Amino acid sequence: MLEHVYLIPLLPLAAAVxxxxxxxxxxxSKMPFLSVATMGWCLLQSSAILWSAMTGAAHLPYxxxxxxxxxxxxxxxxxxxxxxxAAMMLFVVTLVSFLMQVYSIAYMHGDPRFKRYFxxxxxxxxSMLGLVVSSNLLVVFSCWELMGVSSYLLIGFWFEKPxxxxxxxxxFITTKVGDLGFYLGMLIIFAYAGTFDLTMLRExxxxxxxxxxAHAATAAGLCLLFGAVGKSAQWPLFIWLPDAMEGPTPVSxxxxxATMVAAGIYLVARTYFIYQASPLAMDAVAWxxxxxxxxAASMALVSYDIKRVLAFSTVSQLGYMxxxxxxxxxxxxxxxxxxxAFFKALLFLGAGSVIHSVHxxxxxxxxxxxxxxxxxxxxxxxxxxxxxxxxxxxxxYSKEAVLGAVxxxxxxxxxxxxxxxxxxxxYMFRLIFMTFLGEARDHEKEHHAHESPALMTIPxxxxxxxxxxxxWILEHFGLVEHLFGLPSAVVHGAEHAAKAVEAAGAAAEHxxxxxxxxxxxxxxxxxxxxxxxxxxxxxxxxxSWKLYASGDFTTATKxxxxxxxxxxxxxxxxxxxDFFLFLVDLSDRLAAACFWVDANIxxxxxxxGWGLVTILLAEIENFIDAVFxxxxxxxxxxxxxxxxxxxRTLVTGQVQEYLLYVALAVSVFIIQMLTMR
Amino acid sequence: MTLYHYLAVSAALFxxxxxxxxTRRNVIGILMGIELMFNAANINLxxxxxxxxxxxxxxxxxxxxxxxxxxxEVVVGLALVLAIYRxxxxxxxxxxxxLKG
Numbered sequence: 001m002l003e004h005v006y007l008i009p010l011l012p013l014a015a016a017v018x019x020x021x022x023x024x025x026x027x028x029s030k031m032p033f034l035s036v037a038t039m040g041w042c043l044l045q046s047s048a049i050l051w052s053a054m055t056g057a058a059h060l061p062y063x064x065x066x067x068x069x070x071x072x073x074x075x076x077x078x079x080x081x082x083x084x085x086a087a088m089m090l091f092v093v094t095l096v097s098f099l100m101q102v103y104s105i106a107y108m109h110g111d112p113r114f115k116r117y118f119x120x121x122x123x124x125x126x127s128m129l130g131l132v133v134s135s136n137l138l139v140v141f142s143c144w145e146l147m148g149v150s151s152y153l154l155i156g157f158w159f160e161k162p163x164x165x166x167x168x169x170x171x172f173i174t175t176k177v178g179d180l181g182f183y184l185g186m187l188i189i190f191a192y193a194g195t196f197d198l199t200m201l202r203e204x205x206x207x208x209x210x211x212x213x214a215h216a217a218t219a220a221g222l223c224l225l226f227g228a229v230g231k232s233a234q235w236p237l238f239i240w241l242p243d244a245m246e247g248p249t250p251v252s253x254x255x256x257x258a259t260m261v262a263a264g265i266y267l268v269a270r271t272y273f274i275y276q277a278s279p280l281a282m283d284a285v286a287w288x289x290x291x292x293x294x295x296a297a298s299m300a301l302v303s304y305d306i307k308r309v310l311a312f313s314t315v316s317q318l319g320y321m322x323x324x325x326x327x328x329x330x331x332x333x334x335x336x337x338x339x340x341a342f343f344k345a346l347l348f349l350g351a352g353s354v355i356h357s358v359h360x361x362x363x364x365x366x367x368x369x370x371x372x373x374x375x376x377x378x379x380x381x382x383x384x385x386x387x388x389x390x391x392x393x394x395x396x397y398s399k400e401a402v403l404g405a406v407x408x409x410x411x412x413x414x415x416x417x418x419x420x421x422x423x424x425x426x427y428m429f430r431l432i433f434m435t436f437l438g439e440a441r442d443h444e445k446e447h448h449a450h451e452s453p454a455l456m457t458i459p460x461x462x463x464x465x466x467x468x469x470x471x472w473i474l475e476h477f478g479l480v481e482h483l484f485g486l487p488s489a490v491v492h493g494a495e496h497a498a499k500a501v502e503a504a505g506a507a508a509e510h511x512x513x514x515x516x517x518x519x520x521x522x523x524x525x526x527x528x529x530x531x532x533x534x535x536x537x538x539x540x541x542x543x544s545w546k547l548y549a550s551g552d553f554t555t556a557t558k559x560x561x562x563x564x565x566x567x568x569x570x571x572x573x574x575x576x577x578d579f580f581l582f583l584v585d586l587s588d589r590l591a592a593a594c595f596w597v598d599a600n601i602x603x604x605x606x607x608x609g610w611g612l613v614t615i616l617l618a619e620i621e622n623f624i625d626a627v628f629x630x631x632x633x634x635x636x637x638x639x640x641x642x643x644x645x646x647x648r649t650l651v652t653g654q655v656q657e658y659l660l661y662v663a664l665a666v667s668v669f670i671i672q673m674l675t676m677r
Numbered sequence: 678m679t680l681y682h683y684l685a686v687s688a689a690l691f692x693x694x695x696x697x698x699x700t701r702r703n704v705i706g707i708l709m710g711i712e713l714m715f716n717a718a719n720i721n722l723x724x725x726x727x728x729x730x731x732x733x734x735x736x737x738x739x740x741x742x743x744x745x746x747x748x749x750e751v752v753v754g755l756a757l758v759l760a761i762y763r764x765x766x767x768x769x770x771x772x773x774x775x776l777k778g
Contacts, residue, residue: 655707
């Protein structure tokens, strides 16, 4: 199975191309089933790979490549590199994509561009899978860009509406800014290490300063981080993700919750050896993650759009993963990435189910839907418990792992992360309470509300099961260690890893394979971590219950009035959008000013002035030409004309005159001959 | 009778001939003047032969050639005159001015 892993990205690509060019477009097109079937096959293959990776049947990392082209003296290879995280990501991406496509058959049915939607989704999935498996950083970058394109296409899927059109542009341009960082990072890496192949790169980086000196590692790490910041919607480039919710909801579930935004995290994890070589870059990852997690969670507190809340929550959770990676909790970050993909996809698909039913995004117009939509309510509640870290749900394990890793690095950061976790619990339950509990606030909408068809609820149930048990399975069977453990050879080089090893010392007696990885194992941390997390959960749930569960929001409104400026700040998203617009405006004005200088000074003086000088020179030259040169030409003409006029009087046509001239000439010759003698 | 007498006659004849050729309006007359110049040359040749190299006949033979050639020349000349006359109905040389510049 593993040797045919290249099929996993290529088959959806083929499906996408087929869907684009073949078959009939229409609201009831049968072509999407091809896409779903392809993804089903990919899911089977990925599951087989993951299973063999879990059981240890397959020896990871598995790498295979073929020559691609020669870049001067540097050979480029096209290949796959499957390690534990890649195997897990393959499974997650294909699973979420498959479920989301099944869900979309019902959700998008009747859309005039039904076929095209699936073509885009297949194309996106192919790009993402290509990114996951590729062993060459150049291919990773290509897939990264292709994902940007497909994300653009899918956010702007309803491009005839102004909102999605604007949002797709915003998302594309913002991520593009980040892509610049990725590209620069790649160039730095190539300039120093001379290869794009991840395996070779890892070896060369491990050799230390001979290939990648510390400052270069820092620069490369920061640049790659900037790329990840753009793609994973981290601070300060998080502004595009909330707007990306203009796309179809299943797309949000696939791209902007479970997979594409995870690509940034995955990239950092994939190039983790570079960060290990640079403590500064590592700290930057951690701080960006923390800031993002906190800010996004706080913005989610006040949003009324059900999808926006989830979008902010996604940003916040991605920040968590970044934070985990940054503090050395490599496996904790990837663990959270996996579990988050399940419950966040579930939340989005559930939100899609709600929106499908009530035709509104605004939570203020919902309420009391639990009676009408029991499956959606149940599954979304499970996902909410998971994201909030309810004991023994998947989020509980992964969040504990993250928090443990953070605590090992810095208790202050841990406190901030814990506060963020409390906020997460609060806003997630606020969402559940406002949507499903209380009395219906908009009776007409409530009246039309109904449970979604089975095609939509079955994926919800599958994801709900995974949201509950994936954490336990991964944790209980030691798969977090097995799949997400760092290769030990690299660990020794870096300071952070050394710290991790130190922390692991305490855990050594537990007998776990914690030698190269301590962060993320709850048992290795102080005992108060778990109770602290649980009390944060309880606090968030309690406040949320008090304010929103009854359907009576008077207390909430009162608080909002008391802290008006704070709410405005949060609702305006810390004015980051305005800040970026201001930057754009500023550059616009700067460009206008430069244009003015160019048009009025540079053009006037240099261009127009030079033209004037040229005209003057030309006038002078013209004068000389007309008077002197042409005079000479005319004079020569005049002379020959006059000479001709004089000579023509000799040519009379009278033969006898000619004869006379001959006679005269002969006479002259004779006289001369005679006199010369 | 010395060589000079012959030469004098010859020169006179040549002058008469060239005068005729230069001044006659009639083309026939011009041709006649040319004939006179030929004959002046013939006299010279015969005289030089007689007085300078009496035993040779080179000069006289050349004279004979010239007479023959002159006859041929006159034929061509008269044929030209006839051809021109047929075109422009005149034998006056001043009217033959096609070559005028």
